[in-house]
Amino acid sequence: MSPEEFEGILASGESSCVEFKRCGGLPEDDVYETVCSFGNRYGGNIFLGVLNDGTVEGVNPKRVDEIQRNLVNRVCNPNQFDPSPMVETEVLTKDGLAVIRVWVPMSASVIRFKGVAYDRAFDVDRKVTGDYLLSQLYMRKQNYYYEQKVFPSLTLDDFRVDLIERCRRMAVARRPDHPWRDLTAEELLRSANLWGVDISDKTSGYRLASVLLLGKDSVIGSLCPAYRTDAIVRRIDLDRYDDRLLTKTNLVESYDLLTGFARRQLPDSFYLENDQSVSPRDIIVRELIANLLIHREYSSPMPGMLVIGNDGIRTENASRSFYEGRLDPDNFNPMSKNPIIAGFFTEIGLADELGSGMRNLYKYSRKYTGQEPEFSDGDVFRAFVPVEFTDGSATAPQEQPRPNIRNKHPEGMAVDDAIAWLLDANGTVTSKTVAELAHVTPRTANRHLVAMTSRGILVAVKKGRFIIYERSTD
Incomplete structure (x- = not known):
């Protein structure tokens, strides 16, 4: 490690892959707990002789060799570690003080120190207890989706x-x-x-x-009882939300519902690409939502989130990652989290080849606002695309005009999306109008309307012999 790299790490402080340890004598158990957690997570560097705030105190220069020898002996002791992690050491100097860098690569197996598995969360080593956390740890180590x-x-x-x-x-x-x-x-x-x-x-x-x-x-x-995707608009009511869509249905129709919801909330603009008019908004929405649904870790109870705020649109979903931190498109190596789901989406035209999503988001975000998106991965994958609302205020953008109900798509549309469409156009819906637009039976349409009413999204109003539905004002 070069002196410049070491200075940069000291300035940045501790993280999920950097730990500072004071070392007055031989390393204590807390050092080996960090060795265990780094091996179980993404790997990392431990710097012996550095205080928590990044101040270099150094180790005893007369005991540098003894400290390294002791460290190797303990990690190779089967009574301490099972299995033994791999470590490498390097002696660094700063202002005449010796610091020992201990590099721990990510292990292929779950490591235990004194019978306990440790994992890394931010800059903390935590004991892994409970069946769920242990299963997550083992799953991370296996080539299993x-x-x-x-x-x-x-x-x-x-x-x-x-x-x-x-x-x-x-x-x-x-x-x-x-x-x-x-x-x-x-x-x-x-x-x-x-x-x-x-x-x-x-x-x-x-x-x-x-x-x-x-x-x-x-x-x-x-x-999959915890599965759901929550989409909210938070531009005026910053404590709660201005609008919300909660989906628990299949991924194909969830894609329809979420893209329709996002398009209604975001301003649109067009530009010419190869003499054809292109909507950067639609491409951005498509890529964000496809990624949100395809690359989620479905063993996690964390819901997928899509939030539209005054600064832009962001998504969050549980991830199974082998890297933690901000993603850079210049050195990004795409890896499918769910290759079967990704392949199916590609076959039906809702996604392109692996890695194209990030490239498209960078390209069309620049066309959309002149700004670049941001991505970070870890236990949670986060994406953010800036948006500039044309009114410049914290009010919802004007929705795009809706086609007349008579101009139905030949293949119909998702039932919940048809309900939202009709509410936007007419303010009310009935099971018959939803059935006509979505190409389903009135019974199926009624089942969706009743479900949305029970969740408080709609209210039912009796008009003579008929029941109409409108949005709840609560």
């Missing part, structure tokens, strides 16, 4: 056949000779790798990814 979890009891009845057909049409619209065109529903699910075998116990069945993409809402809620 939670989307691949197999549920042998699932059958085709647990899936939305109408949604499977919609996705088939979307894939064929992009590529007329798509292999899904002539497959049965069951064959399509297998072709999309949504059915598989758990190699640990040889059980076979539909994967969690299949339910998240195409499952009925009741099945999704049963297998």
Whole structure:
């Protein structure tokens, strides 16, 4: 490590991968707890002879070799560590004082120090206790994606056949000779790798990814009860929100609902690209929401978040990362968190190849506001794209004009999105108008309306023999 790098670390302070330790004699147990936590997380550097505030105190120069020898002996002692972590040491000097740098790489296995596993959270070493935290730690060390979890009891009845057909049409619209065109529903699910075998116990069945993409809402809620995506607008009422959309349905229709919600709240502008008019807003919304849904760690109870504020739009979702910190597009190596879900979104045209999302967000954010987006990864992935509202005030932007209900899309639209569309246009909806716009039965439309009423989003008003629905004012 160069003197300049060392100076920069001292100035930046402790973090998830940097720890300062005073070392008056031989290293104490707290040093080895940090060794354990670094090995279990992303790796990191421990600097012996540095106080918490970055002041260099140094170690005893006569004991430098003894300290390094003691450190190696303890990490190799099976009564102390299981398994033994890898460490390397380096002696640095500053102002004539000796500092020992201990580099700990990320381990391929879960490490325990004196029978206890430690993990790193910000600049703190914490004991890992409880089944959930331990399972998360082991999952991080394995080449395993939670989307691949197999549920042998699932059958085709647990899936939305109408949604499977919609996705088939979307894939064929992009590529007329798509292999899904002539497959049965069951064959399509297998072709999309949504059915598989758990190699640990040889059980076979539909994967969690299949339910998240195409499952009925009741099945999704049963297998993934914490799953939801919360979208809010917080521009006027900064304590609560101005508008809100909470989705718990499948990922395909969640994508429709979330993109429609975001587009209604954000100002639009167009510019010419290769003699064609392009909407940077629509591309930004598409990439942010696709990333929010595709690359989430679905074993985590943390909900996905989309927040539109006066400064811009930001998203947050649980992540399974091998890196923590700000992402730089110049040295960014994309890695799919859920390759099955990502592949399905690509087939139906809701996402492009891996890594294109960040490139598009940088490109079109500059076109949109002249500013660059920000990304950071860790246990939580965060994205932010600046937005300049044309009115310059903390009021919601004007919505874009809505098509007349008679000009329906030939494939219809998601039910909840149709409800929002009609409310924007007319102020009220009925099960019949929703059914016509979404191409579903009135019974299906009514089920969605009743559910939104029970959540306090809508209120039902009886008009003669009919019931109409309008937005709740609470």
